Amino acid sequence: MFKVCDTFVKSPTLMRDTYCKALMDLAAENDDIVALDADLVSSSGMKPFFSAYPDRAINVGIAEANMIGIAAGLSVVGKIPFAHSFGCFATRKTCDQVMISAAYAKLNVKILGSDPGVTAAYNGGTHMPFEDMGVMRSIPEITLIELTDPVMVQDIVRQVADIYGVHYLRMARKNATAVYEAGSSFEIGKGNVLLEGKDVTIIASGIMVSEALKAAQSLKNDRISARVVDMFTWKPIDQELVEKCARETRAIVTAENHNVVGGLGSAVSEAVVRTSPVPVEMVGVKDRFGQVGTEEYLKNEYGLTAAEIVDAVKRVLPRKKRGLFSF
Amino acid sequence: MFKVCDTFVKSPTLMRDTYCKALMDLAAENDDIVALDADLVSSSGMKPFFSAYPDRAINVGIAEANMIGIAAGLSVVGKIPFAHSFGCFATRKTCDQVMISAAYAKLNVKILGSDPGVTAAYNGGTHMPFEDMGVMRSIPEITLIELTDPVMVQDIVRQVADIYGVHYLRMARKNATAVYEAGSSFEIGKGNVLLEGKDVTIIASGIMVSEALKAAQSLKNDRISARVVDMFTWKPIDQELVEKCARETRAIVTAENHNVVGGLGSAVSEAVVRTSPVPVEMVGVKDRFGQVGTEEYLKNEYGLTAAEIVDAVKRVLPRKKRGLFSF
Amino acid sequence: MENRKSAKELRVIAEGIRLVTLQELEGFGSGHIGGSMSIVETLAVLYGGELRCDPGNPKWEERDRLVLSKGHAGPALYATLSLRGFFPKEMLSELNQGGGHLPSHCDRNKTPGVDMTTGSLGQGISAAIGIALGNRMNKSDSITYLIIGDGECNEGQVWEGAMFAAAHKLSNLIAFVDWNKQQLDGFTKDILDVGDLADKFRAFGWFVQKVDGHDVGAILDAVAAAKEHEGAPSMIVLDTIKGYGTFAAGVEGNHHMSFTKDQMDEAVKKTAEKLEEARAAAAAEEAARRAAAAAEEAVKKAAEPPEEQPPEKQEEPAEKAEEDEAPAEEGEDNV
Amino acid sequence: MENRKSAKELRVIAEGIRLVTLQELEGFGSGHIGGSMSIVETLAVLYGGELRCDPGNPKWEERDRLVLSKGHAGPALYATLSLRGFFPKEMLSELNQGGGHLPSHCDRNKTPGVDMTTGSLGQGISAAIGIALGNRMNKSDSITYLIIGDGECNEGQVWEGAMFAAAHKLSNLIAFVDWNKQQLDGFTKDILDVGDLADKFRAFGWFVQKVDGHDVGAILDAVAAAKEHEGAPSMIVLDTIKGYGTFAAGVEGNHHMSFTKDQMDEAVKKTAEKLEEARAAAAAEEAARRAAAAAEEAVKKAAEPPEEQPPEKQEEPAEKAEEDEAPAEEGEDNV
C-alpha cells in the first residue's frame, strides 16, 4: 500500500543514495547479493557498497557487455547480481547479452540504467536515453520498471532481489520530486492510481508523475477531473488497469521521459486497443535525439511539462466518444 | 505502382540473390556503393558482389559493432555502405553504434538484417530475431523496412541507396512467396493496399503478407470482407493509411513475424489511438523466445498462419463499435 | 596425476566421441561438422576425467563447468554428454528437431549437462568469468572451462573478458581457443587475420600454452599445467584442423555442411576403424600396466613389512580401473 | 620535415591551448578537466601543423581528420579549433549551453572542425577505420588521426578495430592512446588494469611507439615516424598525466571536476606564465635561427653562382614563417 505526498518538494535523499542503501541492507542479509558497475561507481553512488563489500563489488571497467555476461555467469552459481551503467549504455551496449546470456538463458540478472532521458542533462545526446526501455521492451519475459522516487527505490529494489528473472530498472540518479510517503509499498506489474478522476486518465512514469499530478491540479480549474496513474512497470504493462481507465474515463494521456515511439505511450496503446480502444495522446519525446542542457531547459525543449500534459488532455477530450460504447 | 500476384507460389529467385544483384547493379553505376559483412557472406548470398568488387567489399569478420562503426566512417567520406548480418546480431550487437555513430551522427548507413523470426529455422533461439525491429524502433529518424518478396527487394534497395540516412532492412534470405508482379515499385513510408475490403483491415508484413491474403480469401467464405495491407515500412508508419483503414473498416488485425510487444502491432496501435481508436488484434509472437525447427513447424508453434489471422478477425469483429462514431 | 587417464585411453574416448557425433549429424543430414570435429579431443580430455561432474546429477553444485562459447559445436558436446551418461543415446536423434532437447546451439535449459546457453559468439567468455568469479566468492574449488573459436576472437567481448580475467587473476578459469584457422566464410587469414593468438592472450596477461589440439596427451598435459598455474587465467591454444578426421577436414565451406551418404559412410567407417585401433592400443597398454603393477606388488610384498598407507593407495588404481571401463563400455554401446 | 614546427614553437601552441581550455572550463564552472589536459600537447602537434586542414573551409574534402574518440575531452579540442580559427573565441562560452555549438561530447553536426560524433566510448576507432578505408578507396592521401583513452581500451570495440586495422594494413590511420593511468572511477590499475598497452597493440599488429605525451617534440617525431611507416596502422602510446599542468594533475576524482575560483585562477596564472616562458624560448630560438640563416645565406651568396632552384627554395622559409606567426597571433588574441 502506498500513500501520496501532497506537496511537490524534492526528496531530501538522492535516488542513488537510497539505491545504494537498499542494496547494502540486502547484502547484509544475503551473501549472494553482488554489485557490478562499469566505471560509473562515482556516478551511481555505490561507493559505500564498494567499500563495505569489496569482495562482492566488481567494477568491470568500461565494458558494459562483459558486465552483463559476467552478471549472467554469477547468477549461474546462485549470485544475485545488480549491474549498473548509464541507461544508454546499460541497454544499447548490452542488448545482445541481456537477450541471450541473461533472458534467453533464464538467469537472474538485475540491471540499473541511470540518467534516463533529460535527467542526463549536461552529458548530452550520446548519454541521454530516450530509447532504453524501447530497446529492452521486445526482449521476452524481461521486467521493465521506472522508479519514481526514493520511497519506491527502497521498496522495489528489495522485491526485485527476491524475484528470480531479468529486471531492468530505470532511475534518475539525483533528487526526484517526492511522490510517495515513506513506508509505501508497491506491486510490480500494477499501476498506482494516485488520484481519482473521471474525464481522462493521465498515465505517467518517472519524472512525469509529478508533472501529471500538477497537470491534474491545474485541470481542476477548468473543471476537468483527471485520474493520475503512476505506471512504473512498463512491462508487463498493467493490462487490467489500462482497460479499466479506458472504460471509465474514455480518454488517456500518457506522459514519459522517453521516445513516444516504442515507449510507455506505445505500451499503453498496445493495451488499449485490445478491448477498449479510446483516444490516447502522448506526451514525451517525439522521435528526437537528446542534447546538452539543464534538466529544466530540456524539459521545455522536449515538452515534458505539466503544461504540455494539460494541452494534451485538452486535445484528447473532444475526441472522446459520446455515443454508444460497446466494450 | 505495384501489381499483386494472384497465385501463392514461391518466387523463383531467392531474396538474397535479388539483393546481391540489386547491389551489384548499383555498384556498377556508382563507385561509392560499398558492401560490408560480418563473416556471413556465405549466408547473405553476397559472394558475387565480393568477387566482382573486391575493393568495395569488406568482410569485417565476426565483429558486428565494428562493422557498423566502419560503415558510419565510410559514409563520412561519401561512401554508401550496405552492411549485413543476421537480424539478431545486426541489431542487438550494434544498437549503440547504430544509435550514435550512425543515426545521431546523421550519417548514411544501410543495414540488412537477414533471417527474421521463424525464417531463422534451424539456427534456433539465439539466431531468431523476434525483437530486431523493436530494438531499432526507438532510435530517432531511422527508417525500418521489412522486404516482402524479391520484387520489392529489387526496388527498395535502389531507393534506399538514394535516400540519405539510416535504413534497417529486414529480409528472409531464401525464397519467399511472390506477392508482387515483376516491375512493381513502392513508396517508402506508404503501406500497400493489396486487397480492398470493408469489414476489417489486416495489416501485415514480411512472410505474413501472403498469410494475410490467404486469410482474406478464406474469410470470403464467411462473407467477411477483409482489406489487406502490406505495411512494409514499420517506421515511419503510414499514419494516414492506418487512420483511413480504422475509419473505414473499424477493426484491425496486425500480422507479423516478430514479437507483438514493440513490433508492428505496437506501431499500428500507436497510430490507431491518436485519432481513430478501433479494436486491434495482434497476430505475432506473444513475447516468447525463438527455438529450432522448420519454418513450418515454427509458424505453427508461434501462430503465424492464415488460420490464426482468421481467428483474430473473428475475435475482433464482435468488438467493433456499432454506435455513433465520432472521429 | 595418478587419477588421470593415459593418452591411449583418451584416444579411445576421442574416437568414440567423433564416431557418435558423426552418427548424430548423419541422422540430421547436415550440420556444423567443421567446428564440432575440431574440439573432439578436447572434449575427450575434459569428459574423460579432467572435468569434475556427475552424469547422474547434472546440476551437482560442486561440479566443474564447461562453457562452450562456440555454441554451434553443440553436436560434439551432445555426443560427449550422452557417451558420459548424461542422457540416453536415443536422444541424439533429437538434434535440431522442433521441440527437442538438442538445439543447434547449446542451451542450458534444454540439455542435461549443458552448463551455459551460447550461440551468439563472444558471450561465453563473460559468462565463464562470472561463473569462475562466483565460485571464487563461494570458496568453491570448481574449475570453469571455456572453449572459444578463433573466428570468435574477432568479437570485442572476447578481449573485454580477456582483460578482466587477467586483471582479476582468475586462475580457476581454463580456456581453450580452437585455432582451426577457419571461420564461417573461409580461412581466418583471408577473412580477418587474427594473427598469433598466443601472443595476443599473453599480451593480455594470460598463462598461454600452445598444443596440438588433436593430441589428447598434449591437451591433458596442458590442462594439468593450467591447473597448477596460479595468479592468471589459462589459455590453451589448440592447433587444430577444422573438420578433423573427416571429409570436411580443412576444406573450404566446412563450417556448416550437407553431405552425401557415401561421404558420411566413409567417415563413419574410418572413424570406427580408428576406434578399434585405439582400443587395441589402450588394451595393450593396460595389460602391460597390470603386468608391471602385479610384478611390482609381488616385489613389494616380498621386501616390505605392512604399513598404514597401502590400503588407501591400493584403492586408487581400483577406482581408476572402474572409471576407465565406463567410457569404453559407453563407447561400445554407441558404436 | 622542413615544414614542421620546432618543439619550442609547439610548446607555445600547447600552453595557449591549455590556457584557453582552462578559461573555457572556468566559464562553465566544472567539466572534464582531467582528460582534456592530458591531450593538450597532442592537439598542439596536430593542429600546430601535422593535421592538414583549412579553418576557413572546415569541410574541405582533402583535409586530414581527427576522431576524438574520448569525446568528453571536447573542451580541449574546442579551444584548439577556436585558436586555429575554425570559429570565434566567443563561441567557447557556449560550452554545455542548451542550444549551443559546444556540447559536452564532440558532435560533428554542431561544431565547425569536429570530424566525428563521439561520446560513447569505444566507437571512435571504428569510425576512424571507416574514414581511413574510405580515403584509401578514394585514393586520397588524407591521414586519419584518432585519440582514445586508456580506460576506453576496456571496450571490446577498441580491439575489434585494432584487429581489423592491422589485418587491413591501414597505414593511413595514426592513433594515440592517452595513457594517463586514470579512468572515471580511479586509477586504471585499480579499476581494470590495462597492463602494457604498447605490448597489446603490438601483439595486435600495430606499429607502436611510446612517448612522453607532454613532450611536443617527442610527439612530433613519433607522428613523423608514423607517417613514414608502411603496412600497418600506428599507435602512439602517450605517457601522460591526467589533468596535467593544473590542480587536477594526477589527483583522485579528476575526471569530471568542479573547482573553486582560487584553484582556477591559480591554474590560469601558472599557465599564462608558462605560455610567456614558452614564447620567450621560441622567440630566442627563432632569432637564433634567423641569424644563422642570414649568415648561411651570406656565405652562400658569396660562394655560389646563381642556380635555377633557389627562388623556389627561398619561398619555403617565407611560407613557414607565416605559418609560424599565425598560431602565435591567435594565442595572443586568446590570452
Ligand SMILES: Cc1ncc(C[n+]2csc(CCOP(=O)(O)OP(=O)(O)O)c2C)c(N)n1
Ligand atoms: C555474434 C555472432 N555473429 C555471427 C554468428 C554466426 N556464426 C556462427 S559460427 C560462425 C563462425 C565461427 O567461426 P569460429 O569461431 O572460428 O568457429 P569454428 O571455426 O570453431 O566453427 C559465425 C560467423 C554468430 N553465431 N554469432
Ligand SMILES: Cc1ncc(C[n+]2csc(CCOP(=O)(O)OP(=O)(O)O)c2C)c(N)n1
Ligand atoms: C560506453 C561508455 N561507457 C561509459 C561512459 C562514461 N565515461 C565517460 S568518460 C569515462 C572514463 C574514460 O576514461 P579514459 O578512457 O581513461 O579517458 P580519460 O582518462 O582520458 O578521461 C567514462 C566511464 C561513456 N562515455 N561511454
Ligand SMILES: [Mg+2]
Ligand atoms: Mg575457427
Ligand SMILES: [Mg+2]
Ligand atoms: Mg584515462
